[in-house]
Each structure stands twice: as C-alpha cells, then as structure tokens.
Amino acid sequence: MKIWYQSASAYRFEPVWDEYGETLQAQCKKIANPGTEVFVTGIPVMVRDVENWRHLQYLQNIQILKNMREAQAQGFDAFVIGCTLDVGLFEGRGMLDIPVIGISESSFHLAMQLGRKFAIVTSSSAFPEVYAEQATRYGVAARFIDKPYIVNASEEEIARALVNAGPMMERFKLQSQRAIDDGASVIIPAPTFLSALATRVGLTELNGAVILDTVSIALKQAEMMVDLNQIGIRPSRQIGVFCKPESGFEHDSMQRLSREFKIVP
DSSP, X not given: OEEEXXXXXXXXXXXXXXXXXXXXXXXXXXXXXXXXXXXXXXXXXXXXXXXXXXXXXXXXXXXXXXXXXXHHHTTXXXXXXXXXXXXXXHHHHHHOSSOEEEHHHHHHHHHHHHOSOEEEEESSTTHHXXXXXXXHHTTOGXXXXXXXXXXXXXXXXXXXXXXXXXXXXXXXXXXXXXXXXXXXXXXXXOSHHHHHHHHHTTOOXXXXXXXXXXXXXXXXXXXXXXXXXHTXXXXXXXXXXXXXOXXXXXXXXXXXXXXXXOOXX
C-alpha cells in the first residue's frame, strides 16, 4: 500500500520546514502497517498565515489538487490532506478514484467516539471560525465546544519549537486546560504543526482529557479506506457531491482549464 501525505507546509522546498517534514515522515513510518509506504511532501509556494485570506487559499490550493492527480497517476492507493483546512477534500473525492482523507474530518469523527465534547486548541485567531464551519459541514457541531483556545504562534515558530518544545507545550497545555474546564473530554491540536509537536513530546492525555494525534488518525483512516475499497465499499460516484463526470468530458474540461491553472500532470 502506498499513501501520499500532503502537507500544506513548504517541506522539501524551504529548509525551515525540514525538521517538521522529517518529523511527519518518521511519525507516519512508525505507525503505518507493515507493507505501507508513506510519501510526505509539502507545496512549492506556501502563503504565510493563509487561513486569514480565502482568495489566497483558493489559489494556493491548486497545488494540492495538482498533487492529487499526480498521486493517482503514480499509483498511490490513497491521498491524505495533512492540512487542517481540509483543502480540496470534496473536490478530490469527486476527481480521484482512490480514497481522499481530510485530517480535520477524520479527527472530528474520531473525537466523538472517544469523548462527549471536543475542543480545538489552535495557533491563530482566524482558525476558530474555520473549524466552527467545518464542525457544521461534517455534522458534529452539537459535540463541538465553539470557543477560541489560542496559542498565538506563527507556523515557523511552531516548526522551530520541534527542537525545543517545552515553552510552546506549556502554552498549549494552558489553553487545553481552559477547554477541559469548559467541558471538553477530547482536545484536537490544530493546525497539524501543533499536533506534530504534541506527539513529538508524547502528550496524549491531560487531566483525563484525550489529546488527539491527528496525523496518525488520518493515516490510519487512509489505510482503512484502502482496505474497504478493496472489498467494494467506495464513495458514491453517481449521487451527491462526489459525483464523477464522464471521462471524456472531464478530460476536455481539464485540458481547457489547464491553460489558466497548472492542474494537469
């Protein structure tokens, strides 16, 4: 089994992300089933703090859609979106024949199996609004504590904290405790940088609340979906949001769109 893990960082393209990308790679290798190969990569052009600007997200996301098509063309069995914005999740499921996994969607649904209420501890004031929208979209809003629990830090600060995690983790624990006091029994660290940091220091529990390892959850979901796919359990391709166009129509449309967007491998 081959799984493509897509980070929204600039891992493999900017040296500042080397430690983070290698951490993801090691984490995936550690928890993957025997025989599962995981390829971790980022994107060539990363817009800093992109969660603040929807139009820049849209343009940046073209890189991930392109990589989705590349992954399928190279024979990968599943594609994991390792960005908590779940960029291109529905688009990818309607475009590819292989499973496409969103790290937030997977974590939200597992959180409801592990506790009654869940909260998200994040790193930017822009994220709580995004995650509240996701909770509604994924049908879990009734179990989501929609309050801001923020460890103010840039992506680079969190990535560099992999070398010295102590101070950042103390700030994370402080915000997590606030969420626990508000009734959360499951804490989701997001974006993925925070989850990788918590996993790096072995933080899986805080005063009775579960701290989710979102990277491992997404990878395990991908492995399961590949197994289910092999026994015939697949997304609906004729009804609803994951409908797949006829191959001739899709090919012609993609060729014309590629004049503006570099989405054809």
